[in-house]
Amino acid sequence: MKKHDFSELAKTHKSVRMRLRYSALAHFQEGRSRTDIAKFLKVSRTSVNKWVSQYHQNGLVGLVDKKTTGRPLRLSEAQSLQLIEYINEHTKNDKGGRLVGTDIQLFIAENFGHQYHLSSVYKLLHRLGFSWITSRSKHPKQSLEVQEDFKKIFQIKTILKIPGHISLGKVDIWLQDEARFGQQNTTTKLWAKTGSRPLAVKQQQFEYAYLFGSVCVTNGQSQAMVMPYVNKDIMHAHLKQISMSTAEDRHAVIIMDGAGWHTEDLATDINNVSVIKLPPYSPELNPIEQVWSWLRQHHLANRCFNGYESIVDAVCDAWNDFISDSQRVIKMCTRDWMNLIN
Template identity: 40%
Template sequence: MTIQITRREHDAGALRWQAGRTTEAPVARRLLALALVLEGHNRTDAANTCGMDRQTLRDWVIRYNEHGIAGLSDRPHGGGAAAKLSVEETAQLAIWVGKKPTVAEDGVVRWRLCDLRERILARFFVLMDERSVGRILSALGFSHISVRPRHPKADAEAQQAHKKNFAELVAAAIPPAAHGKPIELWWQDEARVGQQGSLTRIWAERGSRPTAPRDQRYHWAYLFGAVCPARGVGAGLVLPHANVHAINLHLQEISTQVAEGAFAVLTLDGAGWHQTGDRLKVPENIGLLHLPPYSPELNPAENVWEFLRQNDLSNRVYATSEAIIDACCVAWNKLIAAPERIRSIATRDWAKTVTS
């Protein structure tokens, strides 16, 4: 039995117009098939032209008669197994993962899927597969990622205050002689690179334990680096030691990279060679701003080192000290040649450029 199109609010031209506007390709095909039917075309031909059979076209005619154009969209799939955890239980799971476990309370130092599976069974009497637990965590916005070190003496309140008051701290680091000049924000740090290198994650078959070369010798060099995210530029030196003489050389190098007529506020940590009184020779176009103690996470230069290690300086064996120096130079110059990458890595929303 042939089902006739009974709705009359749209003619064939209107359906074609709607097909041109929709972003859903299946809906567009269904609209065009109905338009062909309204124009008097054979239903078999109309169905074949729009990539469906005659019975399917008949079903869409019924849907169109009942619900109009809205009825031509794919309905969300219904049914399926009910969620094993209630909304309240899922929220409790998020709390467990968010606050992280302790040995005293939870018996583990990090959550594994099997640990959470057992906790769910013990607390909610719900038996779940580990993969199901993983899917819930993914839906809650959690991901299995690496952590970064945090010093036990780090002061979270001081770190928040530093970010909140950053503009005022920058202004205080600008001497009267630099007032009225353009201000650049620079970030500085040092990284030790050597034969006791670092390893990084790689893609490998699930369940395998891939290997990577790592030297057991103890030669290294120090990569002194500083970046200005706003301009996408940097200044680096590879030196044999980290001391006041080395930082003075680096300050001079940074000074040459500051834009002509500008003044740079250089943020750096509280290492001893960064705070040596009269022995520290700070160029006239640079002012120093020190981070709170034990707060490397506030320094974007730390992320620069992470990027270089992940992409250029890990999983390697250096035969000589010269090889270490060469590798550092190549990695740093490669970064400097990509200003947008510097901006991407080192820009912080809370570190705003200020005018003097």
């Protein structure tokens, strides 16, 4: 069997557990007894015997723990599917309220005859692919049918918007939106000692700034402006930013919502830019909304600002950090329905 440098492996491996095993074998290789090794590393002699035996039988692979599947589910496959269907149907209620662990615990007991402890219900839910997450608000007038139709005909809308000599392969898809950041800031979840409730200062002042942001899911480019207010002239200037960053032989199609300053004539004097409006009440169709959440979670939440300039500096730093990784931009904002080349 090939002789390995266990001392070096013990220094470089990321896993503390594996470093301990490599250290034991390094001492064994040097001729120390298994009893001495166990005392020195403060582990049982049985563990040392096991590691040495596993290495002799299978080499380095023998030292790696095998993945375990855990205890099998008490529910049959059919029962698991029935439970998943029940949760999907009852997760939200038009009359208000939500499913909680005790509801699912009762459903399992009544329908399958299994008595689950509440903590076991939560483990079961995770194994079935569910998480306890915050729901997203939607407008009462929102139409899922209209949203699906928009996705299906997005390619046709693009063809109708771009000049006739431009092929779909020469089109860059941009997503655009504005977000307000300021002293009336958000607080977010954070890691802290169990049982504690960390305090985060929430300012009462009203200074704020608007971030006009755009990202290109075709190549990961981005453009942004931070301004004290919003209007059509600023929006037009922002579109010119996108125009100047678009290659000469390409055309930019910009997806945006129907805000009052997003007028139909915004890009009439910009030859290489076209605008496609989202259906009403459909912010989730614009993935740049996730960028605003990312900026808040990673940089802008749970903090105070001295004034407008302080807000602008913080927003610029946050945006620059986000766009520093073009692959992150593309991965976070790309959706299958945006693919123009089938």
